[in-house]
Amino acid sequence: MTTEKPLTRNIRPGGPPCNLQEYxxxxxxxxxxxALAGHHQDVVDMVxxxxxxxxxxxxxxxxxxxxxxxxxxxxxxxxxVVCNFDEMEPGSFKDRFLAEGDPHQLIEGMIIAGxxxxxxxxxxxxxxxxxxxxxxxxxxxxxxxxxxxxxxxxLGSGFNFELHLHGSAGRYICGESSALxxxxxxxxxxxxSRPPHMSSVGLWGKPTVVNNVETICNVPHIAxxxxxxxxxxxxxxxxxxxxxxxxxxxxxxxxxxxxMGTPLREILEDHAGGMQExxxxxxxxxxxxxxxxxxxxxxxxxxDFASMRTVDSHLGxxxxxxxxxxxxxIGMVLSLQRYFSRESCGWCTPCREGLPWIVQMLEALExxxxxxxxxxxxxSHTRLLETGNTFCTLAPAAMFSLESALRHFSEDFEEHVxxxxxxxxx
Amino acid sequence: xxxxxxxxxxEEEIRKAPTMKAAVIDVxxxxxxxxGWVPDEALEEAAALLGMTAAEVDSxxxxxxxxxxxxxxxxxxxxxxxxxxxxxxxxxxxxxxMERLGxxxxxxxxxxxxxxxxxxxxxxxxxxxxxxxxxxxxxxxxPDSVDEILAGYRDDx
Numbered sequence: 001m002t003t004e005k006p007l008t009r010n011i012r013p014g015g016p017p018c019n020l021q022e023y024x025x026x027x028x029x030x031x032x033x034x035a036l037a038g039h040h041q042d043v044v045d046m047v048x049x050x051x052x053x054x055x056x057x058x059x060x061x062x063x064x065x066x067x068x069x070x071x072x073x074x075x076x077x078x079x080x081v082v083c084n085f086d087e088m089e090p091g092s093f094k095d096r097f098l099a100e101g102d103p104h105q106l107i108e109g110m111i112i113a114g115x116x117x118x119x120x121x122x123x124x125x126x127x128x129x130x131x132x133x134x135x136x137x138x139x140x141x142x143x144x145x146x147x148x149x150x151x152x153x154x155l156g157s158g159f160n161f162e163l164h165l166h167g168s169a170g171r172y173i174c175g176e177s178s179a180l181x182x183x184x185x186x187x188x189x190x191x192x193s194r195p196p197h198m199s200s201v202g203l204w205g206k207p208t209v210v211n212n213v214e215t216i217c218n219v220p221h222i223a224x225x226x227x228x229x230x231x232x233x234x235x236x237x238x239x240x241x242x243x244x245x246x247x248x249x250x251x252x253x254x255x256x257x258x259x260m261g262t263p264l265r266e267i268l269e270d271h272a273g274g275m276q277e278x279x280x281x282x283x284x285x286x287x288x289x290x291x292x293x294x295x296x297x298x299x300x301x302x303x304d305f306a307s308m309r310t311v312d313s314h315l316g317x318x319x320x321x322x323x324x325x326x327x328x329x330i331g332m333v334l335s336l337q338r339y340f341s342r343e344s345c346g347w348c349t350p351c352r353e354g355l356p357w358i359v360q361m362l363e364a365l366e367x368x369x370x371x372x373x374x375x376x377x378x379x380s381h382t383r384l385l386e387t388g389n390t391f392c393t394l395a396p397a398a399m400f401s402l403e404s405a406l407r408h409f410s411e412d413f414e415e416h417v418x419x420x421x422x423x424x425x426x
Numbered sequence: 427x428x429x430x431x432x433x434x435x436x437e438e439e440i441r442k443a444p445t446m447k448a449a450v451i452d453v454x455x456x457x458x459x460x461x462g463w464v465p466d467e468a469l470e471e472a473a474a475l476l477g478m479t480a481a482e483v484d485s486x487x488x489x490x491x492x493x494x495x496x497x498x499x500x501x502x503x504x505x506x507x508x509x510x511x512x513x514x515x516x517x518x519x520x521x522x523x524m525e526r527l528g529x530x531x532x533x534x535x536x537x538x539x540x541x542x543x544x545x546x547x548x549x550x551x552x553x554x555x556x557x558x559x560x561x562x563x564x565x566x567x568x569p570d571s572v573d574e575i576l577a578g579y580r581d582d583x
Contacts, residue, residue, distance in 0.1 A: 087549050088546045088547055088549070089547065090508035090509045090510060090546075090547040090551075091508065091509060091510045091547070091551050092547070092549065092551070093549045093550060093551050093552060095549075096549050096550075127549075128492045129492075129504070129545070129548055129549070129558060130549065131561055132563075166451075167451075167452075167455070168451065168490070169451050169454070169455060169490035169491070169492045169493050170490050170491035170492035170493075170546065171489065171490055171491055171546075172546050183451070184448065185445070185447065185448055186443075186445070186447035186448040186449065186450040186451065186486070187447075187486065188485060188486055188489045189489065189490075204444075204445070245551070245552065246552075247510035247513070247514075247551035247552060247554060248510065248513045248514065249513065249514065253551070253552040253553070253554075254552050255552065289508075289509055289547075319551070321509055321510055321513070321551075322513075323513070324513070327512075327513055331512075332509060332512065332513065335507070335509045335512040336509050338507070339507065339508065339509070339546070339547075342544075343546060345489075
């Protein structure tokens with residue numbers, strides 16, 4: 001275990017982005033040179049052995065995603081690498097932090113990912129409101145073209161790779177990787193049925209890999225320093241560091257790069273500085289809006305994908321949303337469910353119809369019109385909208401907060417019914 | 427109905443795109459950049475240039491929340507209603523905006539100056555609560571800072 005911070009070493013919060021000269025000076029594009037000197041398969045193997053798990057929230061092994069792409073002369077072409085920068089998960093801001101601070105890290109990662117799967121074309125799909133990040137990336141891509149890191153015959157290797165930036169126009173569902181591909185093709189951003197998997201039949205029907213910004217940003221470091229070094233950055237067998245963050249009534253809001261598997265308590269107390277004066281801790285969603293509440297009993301759990309599952313939650317994006325004692329847990333869940341309900345693409349019935357119904361019941365509880373039966377109906381919805389009953393994971397992930405709130409804050413739900421009002425409102 | 431300049435910008439977007447249809451979002455954004463929103467006539471003409479039916483383009487225009495199919499004010503306020511903002515004072519900020527503007531989310535002021543829209547999490551949770559007015563981001567909002575910010579638009583017609 002080391003205390004290295006490869007992802008944020010060049011980032012000056014509040015300052016200008018790291019430019020190309022500074023990036024090269026810090027060892028930037030060295031990973032690309034090393035990757036291009038070897039075989040495509042060597043890069044894939046390195047990422048597999050590094051055990052880099054997808055940082056968008058699902059934690060799927062990035063190397064495994066890459067290793068199933070059809071390779072060789074008979075593979076369909078062109079192949080695509082797509083970076084999912086549609087960061088709209090409530091509570092999450094880590095991808096913006098990375099791309100605004102060190103854009104070439106992301107660009108280098110895209111080129112190496114492209115080389116690994118023999119892709120010719122890359123897209124960075126960015127949400128519309130990330131105007132600053134879009135401007136920074138556009139400038140950095142131009143810099144990379146001018147230095148032959150992008151385009152034809154990159155660094156004399158014979159490898160060609162074009163990188164495009166696509167600015168979106170709103171809608172959280174674009175972050176679902178197959179919906180994102182539909183948006184890139186100029187369609188409605190609704191999820192696709194799988195199989196076929198995108199690795200074989202993706203963008204315009206061609207083999208495609210979609211990875212999150214933070215995932216891609218790790219790739220240059222793995223290529224430069226190898227999988228063993230990468231695994232050594234972590235407290236657990238899930239390789240690398242992780243960008244954690246915190247929002248809510250904590251003392252210090254922000255994002256911090258720490259070893260993967262850093263205990264939740266350490267992030268909350270040492271980095272976020274604990275609760276603000278006058279506020280007590282009630283619970284925390286460890287991984288953004290699509291994760292389950294954790295209460296004091298599990299604060300010593302490690303923040304990695306496997307450990308979070310053992311305490312009935314998800315690492316998700318690793319950005320904590322902290323609930324204090326002066327905000328109503330039902331009000332908070334209502335805020336979350338309104339969000340998911342509005343952002344549902346409407347493609348499948350349980351999500352389109354179920355989420356608004358949940359919102360109505362939570363509104364009734366908050367306004368003092370709720371009944372004990374409503375609480376039971378809410379519980380049944382957490383099962384009706386679970387994985388397997390919907391087209392994608394939007395609705396099942398929306399149920400994480402509701403299900404865990406019903407479990408941890410059952411007394412609050414019942415008090416709303418018994419008192420006929422929200423006890424948090426004066 | 428499309429001006430020469432709009433048509434030229436739209437054709438440029440279509441030329442840059444890998445397929446004509448793939449340009450649809452950039453084309454709609456181009457119309458919006460010129461007009462503030464996407465009227466029916468402009469959508470129909472843009473669809474013809476894209477080789478798509480107007481219905482298909484409309485199905486996309488209405489899907490994406492930041493493409494406006496109704497007129498908006500000269501300034502669009504996007505107030506973040508993500509949970510991180512909710513926890514630290516979103517309701518008070520929204521209330522102040524509604525009072526000062528005299529409108530609810532989804533509405534435009536009578537003088538056509540401001541439209542207030544709810545927005546998906548703006549991704550600045552470490553500086554919550556947040557809103558955007560046009561291309562400008564405002565963070566760490568309080569009801570009082572909302573007053574100050576709106577005052578900055580007083581002479582702006």
